[in-house]
Amino acid sequence: xxxxxxxxxxxxxxxxxxxxxxxxxxxxxxxxxxxxxxxxxxxxxxxxxxxxxxxxxxxxxxxxxxxxxxxxxxxxxxxxxxxxxxxxxxxxxxxxxxxxxxxxxxxxxxxxxxxxxxxxxxxxxxxxxxxxxxxxxxxxxxxxxxxxxxxxxxxxxxxxxxxxxxxxxxxxxxxxxxxxxxxxxxxxxxxxxxxxxxxxxxxxxxxxx
Numbered sequence: 062x063x064x065x066x067x068x069x070x071x072x073x074x075x076x077x078x079x080x081x082x083x084x085x086x087x088x089x090x091x092x093x094x095x096x097x098x099x100x101x102x103x104x105x106x107x108x109x110x111x112x113x114x115x116x117x118x119x120x121x122x123x124x125x126x127x128x129x130x131x132x133x134x135x136x137x138x139x140x141x142x143x144x145x146x147x148x149x150x151x152x153x154x155x156x157x158x159x160x161x162x163x164x165x166x167x168x169x170x171x172x173x174x175x176x177x178x179x180x181x182x183x184x185x186x187x188x189x190x191x192x193x194x195x196x197x198x199x200x201x202x203x204x205x206x207x208x209x210x211x212x213x214x215x216x217x218x219x220x221x222x223x224x225x226x227x228x229x230x231x232x233x234x235x236x237x238x239x240x241x242x243x244x245x246x247x248x249x250x251x252x253x254x255x256x257x258x259x260x261x262x263x264x265x266x267x268x269x270x
Contacts, residue, residue, distance in 0.1 A: 062108045067091070068101070072110060072130050077174045078158075079141040079151045080123035088159050088270060116148045123148065138180055153263070154192045154206050157233055160266045161195055161204065171196045189219050191230070200228035207234050207241050208260070216241065217248055224252040235260040 067090050074089045075081050081089070087098040102124065105111045110130040113122040125141045143151065158172060165171075173181075173194040182190075191203035203223050207216075223230035234242045234257060242257065249255040 062104060064110075068105065068110075069134060071101075072105070072126055072134060073136065074169070075111065075124055076126045076131070076134075076136045076138050076141075077177055078155050079176060080125045080143050080148075081155050082121050082123060082152055084267065085152075085155045085159065086124065114143075116143050116145055120148060120152065123152070138176065141176065150206060150208050153208060153233075153260070156263050156267045157204060157206055158193055159270075160263050161193075163266070163270075165195070165197050167195055167197070189222050191223065191227075194227070201226075202229040202231060203227040204231045204233065206260075207232055207238060207245075210238065210241055213244055216244055220245070220248045220252050220255065224254055227254070229254050229256055231256045231258060233258050233260050233263060 071086055071090045075086070083095070083098055083102060086092070086102060087095060090098065090101070092098040092101070102111065102113070106113050106124075109127055110133070111124050112127055113124050115122045123143055125143070126136065128140065130136065131138070131140065154175075158174070161167060162172065175190050175192050178190050178194065192206045193204045195202055195204070203226070205219070205223070220230065230252075232245050232255065234245065236259060245255060245257055249257075
């Protein structure tokens with residue numbers, strides 16, 4: 062198999078995240094349809110450059126890069142790991158990345174994933190890190206995808222940390238996570254760089270693309 066520039070771009074993008082789904086690759090690779098995306102992904106899996114594994118019932122197979130791909134393309138990253146309790150969240154983060162990439166016409170270099178951020182920091186620093194960062198108009202913004210409830214104290218600690226470091230902190234929260242939404246709204250009176258986006262906006266964008 063001869064790797065195309067698009068193949069390499071897809072592999073490099075997948076390596077930035079803990080894993081991705083087929084519809085993410087369709088958007089990342091600029092494919093016109095699902096069938097063409099699936100055919101190319103199958104070739105990359107058959108070539109052992111990607112793996113595809115189902116982790117959670119109801120969630121499609123998740124693609125991850127392999128050591129072969131890491132070595133072949135000289136990827137400066139660790140291999141992704143999927144935790145069962147985090148799989149849905151991790152895929153929602155990639156949906157959110159694609160939403161902001163489209164909304165602000167961001168280049169790949171304008172975005173830093175949590176995985177990349179932790180890799181830069183090294184494994185010594187294991188504190189809080191946002192789900193992704195993006196640069197726009199010379200400022201650095203962070204994005205948090207909050208699907209489940211956290212302890213209020215821990216949540217405020219993360220908010221305070223984001224307030225110091227970033228121009229804006231954008232919280233993606235589903236309607237059913239009412240308590241966290243109320244807490245974030247409360248924190249916004251003390252940390253005025255907070256913006257809240259309903260996760261339904263992200264889901265609608267994903268379904269339309």
